[in-house]
Amino acid sequence: MTEEIKAVARRHLASDGANLSLRAVARDMGMASSAVYRYFASRDELLTALIIEAYDSVGEAAERADAAAAGADFTDRLVTVGLAVRDWALAEPHQWALIYGSPVPGYQAPQDTIMPATRVIFLIAGIVRDAYAAGRIAERPEITGRYAEELAAVAEQFGPDIPPRLVGAAMAAFIxxxxxxxxxxxxxLNNSVDEDRRGFLEFQIRGAAAFIGL
Amino acid sequence: MTEEIKAVARRHLASDGANLSLRAVARDMGMASSAVYRYFASRDELLTALIIEAYDSVGEAAERADAAAAGADFTDRLVTVGLAVRDWALAEPHQWALIYGSPVPGYQAPQDTIMPATRVIFLIAGIVRDAYAAGRIAERPEITGRYAEELAAVAEQFGPDIPPRLVGAAMAAFIxxxxxxxxxxxxxLNNSVDEDRRGFLEFQIRGAAAFIGL
DNA sequence: CCACAACGAGAGCACTGCTCTTGCATTCGT
DNA sequence: ACGAATGCAAGAGCAGTGCTCTCGTTGTGG
Incomplete structure (x- = not known):
């Protein structure tokens, strides 16, 4: 039942945009608006469910694309992942806006959302880690400063002895x-790059890969 | 009068977030909501006015910062501009979300907004152009493909004989x-870089400058 | 002096999220 | 087998929204 509500809500999201109306969803399902509150305590909670689904959806799309490109050059893997994320976003623009756009006013993201949110950046960081393990990352001067310490703390989540500079570059690539x-x-991009936006994105991703040291 | 409405609306935007209520603005001014429609045909039109103001505000902040850093290294100028944009965004987060976040549902940006929107990217492109004229840009292989042609068309707006690759890199830096x-x-960035975000941003901008060839 | 335009107030429409009460089925316990 | 308890949905209602329409006031130019 909650699944059906989510499905209808997702459909509404795709057509009407971010101002998701609980009443309209209920109308579409032939039930009173109050009945929806049996399954979701509030509109925000429904939004949260959709956000988690969106994170999982884009994460899975990226992982599947990377799996299909197994064995390729590390840079090409990054490009593949990036283009897969773009394809997903073009297919589900409102879901993209939901997770990477401006936060919904008055909406505070609960803890449930931070885990699925890390799938894509973990995938990218994993590629970079593998490239580093394979010795394919060019040597660069290590970074210093307070943010370098914070990145070093993050680096421990990815594996042993990863240079903080590399973690920073991987996060920069994701950002x-x-x-x-x-x-x-x-x-x-309107009125500047209108046709070959895919090529322009690949150009940017290859720049990010170069910054990583690939 | 329209100025006063915009001022109150901006204050509301800063406190309540993107869901700007025309009625609340009218209430704050001690007038009926219908009276506001004498000055703005719709809520969207008021939003448009605020968007234009926001573009001009961030553009001016960036230009002022760059002017204050005149004579500095080109890379440092890019860093200065980037940090100024960040400072403005931190001071006016809702205005930032208004112009660079997800578009307001059902809102179609009119032509009036595209000119002020270009101030920051023009500033960055100008720095890059000057650096190129000064011979401070490292040689790189030129790009090819459909997007390269589009970037070449854009390059003509910035000056004669600017390599498309450079325009692409400048746009990439802005993006x-x-x-x-x-x-x-x-x-x-929550739970990864929490304290020295300024330093992390500078790290990223220097990466973008390196990609440009500085 | 009067007409006309500008302006603001108020009512009203259709919509929203959300709460509360009511009623209908189903099911569970004795 | 029968009453009780539970799950579910509907409906009314509240406060708020954007927007339209009408009507009264006010000020100014001919």
């Missing part, structure tokens, strides 16, 4: 990917 | 900046 996809989706 | 600021503002 750049998010920014590039959002820029395309939110109209930032 | 990366937007992504990084949005990531910080929208909570993407």
């Amino acid at each position: 750049q990917l998010c920014g590039a996809v959002s820029a395309e989706l939110f109209g930032q | 990366q900046l937007c992504g990084a600021v949005s990531a910080e503002l929208f909570g993407q």
Whole structure:
């Protein structure tokens, strides 16, 4: 039942945009709006469920694309993942806006969402870690400063002896990917790069890979 | 009068978030909600006015910071501009979300907004152009493909004989900046880089500068 | 002096999220 | 087998929203 509500809500999200109306969802299902509150305590809770699904969906799409590109060059794997994320975002623009766009006003993301949110960045960091283990990362001067210490703490979650600089570069690549996809989706690229946006994204990802040291 | 409405609306935006209520603005001014419609045909039109103001505000902040850093190293100028944009975004997070976050549902940006929107990217591209004219950009293989042609068309707006690769890298730097600021503002960095986000941003900007060839 | 335009107030429509009460089935315990 | 308890949905209602329409006031120019 909750699944059906989520499905209808997702459909509404895809057509109407972020201002998801609980009443409209209920109307679509032929039930009173109050009945939906049996399954979701509030509109925010329904939003949270959709957010978690969206994170899982894009994460799975990225992982599947990377699995299909197994054995390829590390840089090409990054490109593959990035393009897969873009393809997903183009197919589900409102879901993308839900998770990587401006936060819904008055909505505080609960703890449940932070775990699925890490799937893509973990995938990217994993590729970088494997490349480092394979000795394919060029040597670079290590970073210093307070943020370097924080990145070193993050690095321990990925594996032993990963240079903080590499973790920072991997996060930067992910952030750049998010920014590039959002820029395309939110109209930032209009009137400058209108046709071959896929090629422009690949250009950017290869730049991020170079920054990593690949 | 329209100025006063915009001022109150901006205050509401800063406190309540993106769901700006026309009635609340009218209440704050001691007038009926219908009276506001004398000055703005719709809520969207008020939003548009605020969006234009926000673009101008961040653009001016960036330009002022760059002017104050005149004569500095080109890379340092990029860093200065990036940090100024970040400072503005931290001071006005809702205005940032308004212009660089997910578009308001059902809102179609009119033509009036595209000109002010280009101020920051023009500033960055200008720095890159000057660096190129000064011979400070390292040689890189030129890009090819459909997006390279589109970037070549864009390059003509910036000056004569600018390599398309450079325009692409400048745009990539701007996109990366937007992504990084949005990531910080929208909570993407939580639980990984929590203290020295300024340092992490500088790290990323220097990466973008390296990609440009500085 | 009067007409006209500008302006604001108020009522009202259709919509929203959310709460509370009521009623109908089903099912469970004795 | 029968009453009780539970799960579920509907409906009314509240406070709020964007927006439209009408009506009264006010100020100014001819």
